[in-house]
Amino acid sequence: xxxxxxxxxxxxxxxxxxxxxxxxxxxxxxxxxxxxxxxxxxxxxxxxxxxxxxxxxxxxxxxxxxxxxxxxxxxxxxxxxxxxxxxxxxxxxxxxxxxxxxxxxxxxxxxxxxxxxxxxxxxxxxxxxxxxxxxxxxxxxxxxxxxxxxxxxxxxxxxxxxxxxxxxxxxxxxxxxxxxxxxxxxxxxxxxxxxxxxxxxxxxxxxxxxxxxxxxxxxxxxxxxxxxxxxxxxxxxxxxxxxxxxxxxxxxxxxxxxx
Ligand code: NAD
Numbered sequence: 001x002x003x004x005x006x007x008x009x010x011x012x013x014x015x016x017x018x019x020x021x022x023x024x025x026x027x028x029x030x031x032x033x034x035x036x037x038x039x040x041x042x043x044x045x046x047x048x049x050x051x052x053x054x055x056x057x058x059x060x061x062x063x064x065x066x067x068x069x070x071x072x073x074x075x076x077x078x079x080x081x082x083x084x085x086x087x088x089x090x091x092x093x094x095x096x097x098x099x100x101x102x103x104x105x106x107x108x109x110x111x112x113x114x115x116x117x118x119x120x121x122x123x124x125x126x127x128x129x130x131x132x133x134x135x136x137x138x139x140x141x142x143x144x145x146x147x148x149x150x151x152x153x154x155x156x157x158x159x160x161x162x163x164x165x166x167x168x169x170x171x172x173x174x175x176x177x178x179x180x181x182x183x184x185x186x187x188x189x190x191x192x193x194x195x196x197x198x199x200x201x202x203x204x205x206x207x208x209x210x211x212x213x214x215x216x217x218x219x220x221x222x223x224x225x226x227x228x229x230x231x232x233x234x235x236x237x238x239x240x241x242x243x244x245x246x247x248x249x250x251x252x253x254x255x256x257x258x259x
Pocket of ligand 1: 007008009010011012013014031032033034044045046047073074075076077089116117118119186187188189190191192193194195
């Protein structure tokens with residue numbers, strides 16, 4: 001069994017991923033800004049370059065050359081205190097961590113990365129967008145300026161998830177011949193503290209509550225974790241650059257003419 005780092009390990013989907021992978025016998029290095037005694041060994045804030053660098057150094061030290069998987073679950077939703085924070089955590093908190101840990105992943109057989117995207121990326125933001133371009137250009141300062149001036153958390157959220165999905169696919173194409181697989185899981189509504197906060201938000205709550213998947217319910221964190229567990233495993237050895245919607249049919253409902 002191998003060593004797998006998981007961001008967002010203290011809550012929701014990330015905690016469920018840690019639980020599943022630990023039960024399968026993997027050694028987990030949890031990363032979160034919140035502390036919890038179960039899986040989180042690296043307490044750091046992924047919204048800043050300093051916090052990301054600290055996370056990378058801690059993971060390297062703890063993994064001792066054995067890291068073979070990275071699952072990026074940490075994220076903030078539309079109720080985050082400011083729209084720029086959403087882009088810093090959801091995009092740069094993923095891309096800089098993958099970049100920083102790539103050399104360690106390559107030291108082991110069959111390395112794999114799974115990034116948690118969102119069905120919101122395609123439901124709310126199809127096509128080009130200045131914020132997406134700034135993120136894909138690696139310019140955090142410009143991204144944050146655009147997010148702050150737009151001051152629309154739902155656009156920052158959708159843009160961050162759209163951009164991180166494109167970035168993961170670009171990485172899959174670039175790194176595939178070296179053996180690194182990278183895939184995206186795009187959840188629909190999942191019952192976690194993040195989703196609960198969105199439902200209770202006076203600006204977005206009604207829309208969130210009305211946006212129900214064809215299966216008629218929200219998902220459970222364990223249902224997302226099961227998909228992550230498959231994608232990080234050797235069973236998914238020929239899958240890279242894929243975006244797997246785990247959304248009770250939301251994407252099919254919203255974009256029935258596209259695939
Ligand atoms: P959650 O709030 O339960 O968990 C998110 C975790 O990320 C928390 O433990 C939090 O402390 C951590 N985190 C947030 N900002 C951080 C930072 N700056 N540094 C370090 N850690 C930080 O939420 P969740 O629903 O489990 O979300 C997990 C991922 O799933 C997120 O990327 C989210 O965008 C995505 N997602 C969730 C839903 C949903 O309905 N719950 C739907 C689609 C996508």
